[in-house]
Amino acid sequence: MKFNDIYRGKKVLVTGACGFKGTWLSLWLKQLGARVAGYSLLPETEERMADVVRLHEVLDSLCIADIRDEGKLRTFFTAEQPEIVFHLAAQPLVRLSYREPLLTYETNVIGTLKVLEAARATDSVRAFVNVTTDKCYENVEKEAGYREDEPMGGWDMYSSSKGCSELLTASYRRSFLQGGHPFALASARAGNVIGGGDWSVDRLIPDCIRAFRKGEEVRIRNPYAVRPWQHVLEPLSGYLRLGQKLLEEGEAYAEGFNFGPEVGRVVRVSEVAEKVAELWGGGKVVTDSPAELHEATLLQLDPTKAAQRLGWHPTLSIDEALHATIAWYACHYRGDEDMLAFTRGQINDFSGKTHLS
Numbered sequence: 001m002k003f004n005d006i007y008r009g010k011k012v013l014v015t016g017a018c019g020f021k022g023t024w025l026s027l028w029l030k031q032l033g034a035r036v037a038g039y040s041l042l043p044e045t046e047e048r049m050a051d052v053v054r055l056h057e058v059l060d061s062l063c064i065a066d067i068r069d070e071g072k073l074r075t076f077f078t079a080e081q082p083e084i085v086f087h088l089a090a091q092p093l094v095r096l097s098y099r100e101p102l103l104t105y106e107t108n109v110i111g112t113l114k115v116l117e118a119a120r121a122t123d124s125v126r127a128f129v130n131v132t133t134d135k136c137y138e139n140v141e142k143e144a145g146y147r148e149d150e151p152m153g154g155w156d157m158y159s160s161s162k163g164c165s166e167l168l169t170a171s172y173r174r175s176f177l178q179g180g181h182p183f184a185l186a187s188a189r190a191g192n193v194i195g196g197g198d199w200s201v202d203r204l205i206p207d208c209i210r211a212f213r214k215g216e217e218v219r220i221r222n223p224y225a226v227r228p229w230q231h232v233l234e235p236l237s238g239y240l241r242l243g244q245k246l247l248e249e250g251e252a253y254a255e256g257f258n259f260g261p262e263v264g265r266v267v268r269v270s271e272v273a274e275k276v277a278e279l280w281g282g283g284k285v286v287t288d289s290p291a292e293l294h295e296a297t298l299l300q301l302d303p304t305k306a307a308q309r310l311g312w313h314p315t316l317s318i319d320e321a322l323h324a325t326i327a328w329y330a331c332h333y334r335g336d337e338d339m340l341a342f343t344r345g346q347i348n349d350f351s352g353k354t355h356l357s
Helices: 020-031 070-080 094-099 101-120 157-176 204-213 233-253 269-280 304-310 318-334 339-353
Strands: 011-015 035-040 061-064 084-087 127-131 184-189 218-220 256-258 285-287
Touching (some): 020 233, 020 339, 035 070, 084 101, 094 101, 101 127, 157 184, 184 233, 204 318, 269 318, 318 339
Parallel strands (some): 011 035, 011 084, 035 061, 084 127, 218 285
């Protein structure tokens, strides 16, 4: 019985439900017996995981709209009466944030505030998980992983917008959610998530898959950068555990939590690209000219707090995560399996390996 069977019969609202992580989370919630309402824009990518797995047929309701549209957002909350909200809707790309800083801040900061306000105006809401990123910290390129009590920051506009979202979360909690209010608010920080169904631009795995399918070489800008790589189901299991604790014990878990591989288990960009080429069955990896825009070289999270407070631990090695990821894409492009069933199978396989109960 996973997550103490807390989600069975619960009304759950997922913003960003049609995104990469949102689709995986929505499917997992359905498998846990939840009634899932999705509020999301459709990703502007060549393919969309939500289409591949026919998410619109799986969800109990789906509104295709922008979180910046306050009227539609509040109407949807009122109609769905959710008990818990997982907020994943965001402008999630670093390089796009340089081109579209206003869009990035309007979505990641003001959009988040509008979702929080919609939740506060809905009496049914008991718990809220705001999903931010590992990049919310002021990154000084240190080898030790960042802890939850370290300063927020961010060099680029995406990272700083997520740092602002974390500050907003803390301020909102102090301003409106003290004194036994039934709405418990926490934040979840994870990054460099991989898995099948991601077709975003300027992300390593999708870039590799696109190039290798065409018989082209993949060019990487920052080969020696290290990141806290993890399969998408790893942080999602953390979000679900955090949501469980918020529903069960409320304000006791209304804090920020890191979800990532253990410190020291990070891998260089070049190593990941080479492993993807090997698993795909061939592909050439070359180093491109250094990025003109700033990108962090060293980034790690310290997940000790999640282990101690939530009983959450990473499950998959980087090799296992890459195997599962490439298997998903290979299956999709073969076209000989139902991808909804395949994705559900990967969720079940992962659930059987985790120690969460």
